[in-house]
Amino acid sequence: MAQGQIRKALSGYYYVFQDGELIQCRGRGVFRNRGESPLVGDIVDYTKEGESDGYIMKIHPRKNELIRPPIANIDQALLVFSVKEPDFNTILLDRFLVVLESFQVKPIICLTKMDLLTEATQQQLQNYVTQYKEIGYEIIETYKDDQTLLDRLKPILEGKTSVLAGQSGVGKSTLLNTLLPNLNLQTGVISQSLGRGKHTTRHVELIEVCGGLLADTPGFSSFDFDTIEKEELTSCFPEFARISEDCKFRGCLHMKEPKCAVKSALETGEIQSYRYEHYQQFLQEILDRKPRY
Numbered sequence: 001m002a003q004g005q006i007r008k009a010l011s012g013y014y015y016v017f018q019d020g021e022l023i024q025c026r027g028r029g030v031f032r033n034r035g036e037s038p039l040v041g042d043i044v045d046y047t048k049e050g051e052s053d054g055y056i057m058k059i060h061p062r063k064n065e066l067i068r069p070p071i072a073n074i075d076q077a078l079l080v081f082s083v084k085e086p087d088f089n090t091i092l093l094d095r096f097l098v099v100l101e102s103f104q105v106k107p108i109i110c111l112t113k114m115d116l117l118t119e120a121t122q123q124q125l126q127n128y129v130t131q132y133k134e135i136g137y138e139i140i141e142t143y144k145d146d147q148t149l150l151d152r153l154k155p156i157l158e159g160k161t162s163v164l165a166g167q168s169g170v171g172k173s174t175l176l177n178t179l180l181p182n183l184n185l186q187t188g189v190i191s192q193s194l195g196r197g198k199h200t201t202r203h204v205e206l207i208e209v210c211g212g213l214l215a216d217t218p219g220f221s222s223f224d225f226d227t228i229e230k231e232e233l234t235s236c237f238p239e240f241a242r243i244s245e246d247c248k249f250r251g252c253l254h255m256k257e258p259k260c261a262v263k264s265a266l267e268t269g270e271i272q273s274y275r276y277e278h279y280q281q282f283l284q285e286i287l288d289r290k291p292r293y
């Protein structure tokens, strides 16, 4: 039996990559019976039938999996965020960061449209950049017709499986076109009448770029937030997670508990107040959520 990775799924076939070639495979019936379904990104065992056909026999355990687009084993997300049009917004940024952390996907923040900043807005943004870097996030700044972007992204993409994420209009398609020029995505036309992104019906494919793999369809939305539990939230704020080991109570939610290390760090300025406010707001949303059965 051979082992490979599903790079593409189309019309009931899974295209398994091994040794530079794609084997067109069918899933075994047992998957359907067990309610298991192979995903793009899965490492699988398969048997070959003929030259370039085969059957998937086993799916290896996944590191993580996404629903939209359906894809497994993602290392990192290029979280595309514009500094203007739409305006930079820390609460939305934090919402995306929390979602990515909860899926155990490393966020790389790509700040786009830097060319649209004015002198007045430049300084404020640089303060945020410094603060998010202090938390430990990697940040790439980019602007219109950025010729250096590809070279700067190369070391980040190398050896990793990446997906793009971010709200509408921030420049995800523009970035995908820079990375995968053969894809030729249409940019800048938001389909108002349909009220949804223009790539919703595309299938997903992992494409080799800069020595890594990149999903050709953006994933993650801030709505994926709905699956996070209250106990999980601290671990989605890395600077809180580090400090919370010193909270007096295990499972401290950093609200009204005594001897809370996170609240002390807030007072000393080690934790930014807007990060704590967003934490409080997200926690409240989780607490207010109707239980799902």
Ligand SMILES: Nc1nc2c(ncn2[C@@H]2O[C@H](COP(=O)(O)OP(=O)(O)OP(=O)(O)O)[C@@H](O)[C@H]2O)c(=O)[nH]1
Pocket: 112, 113, 114, 115, 116, 142, 143, 144, 145, 166, 167, 168, 169, 170, 171, 172, 173, 174, 175, 186, 187, 188, 189, 190, 197, 198
């Ligand atoms: N000035 C400037 N404009 C940019 C930059 N990046 C993208 N744009 C423009 O922003 C608009 C939206 O870009 P897209 O790449 O379509 O954004 P998207 O994130 O794919 O949007 P959806 O497909 O709706 O999710 C387009 O008109 C782009 O030309 C940039 O760095 N600077």
Ligand SMILES: [Zn+2]
Pocket: 244, 247, 248, 252, 253, 254, 255, 257, 259, 260, 261, 262, 263
């Ligand atoms: Zn605490």
